[in-house]
Amino acid sequence: TQLLEQSPQFLSIQEGENLTVYCNSSSVFSSLQWYRQEPGEGPVLLVTVVTGGEVKKLKRLTFQFGDARKDSSLHITAAQPGDTGLYLCAGSDAGGTSYGKLTFGQGTILTVHP
């Protein structure tokens, strides 16, 4: 069974601060995705990283996939209240018979105070 551990579970910061969320596993994934989920809504895909060592930037968000494709991080620069939400990482094993099944971490609840 593949497991993803996210840390921290809760993060409360002031507007303008930087933060990093980590997603770790002992398993290798073919790709890793980051989602953001707001209350009462389903998760929305932010980014997919596929290649070991890959770095992707989305405005103030920077995503990195570990060289061994077992871990990932999300870094937010100068956080804003609009960044508040639940951040989820999800690993995909597109090979074998898993049919691209996503394994989700438990999520990080981010609160950015004005």
Added chain:
Amino acid sequence: EAGVAQSPRYKIIEKRQSVAFWCNPISGHATLYWYQQILGQGPKLLIQFQNNGVVDDSQLPKDRFSAERLKGVDSTLKIQPAKLEDSAVYLCASSFGHRTDTQYFGPGTRLTVL
């Protein structure tokens, strides 16, 4: 383009009662997923359909949960009888194909079992 539709949005039932959830995926999407998201956790895949066939139901509690996808479009998820631990948000997602395709999530149905 219309997103994934789910109904009802909220449901409160007594334990041992039955309940059904409905999902209408994005038009043209062949793959449909049902996830269970317990408060404080990431979504867990219950069942995955490719058109109207099941490709993964390894985490579906088959003694009480059932799901079908009529004509490869809409899907229903049923719980009979419900237990207290079934209280969760039930998310439906769809993707164009499977494996590496992006999954689009609906808003979810929040189930409370009393």
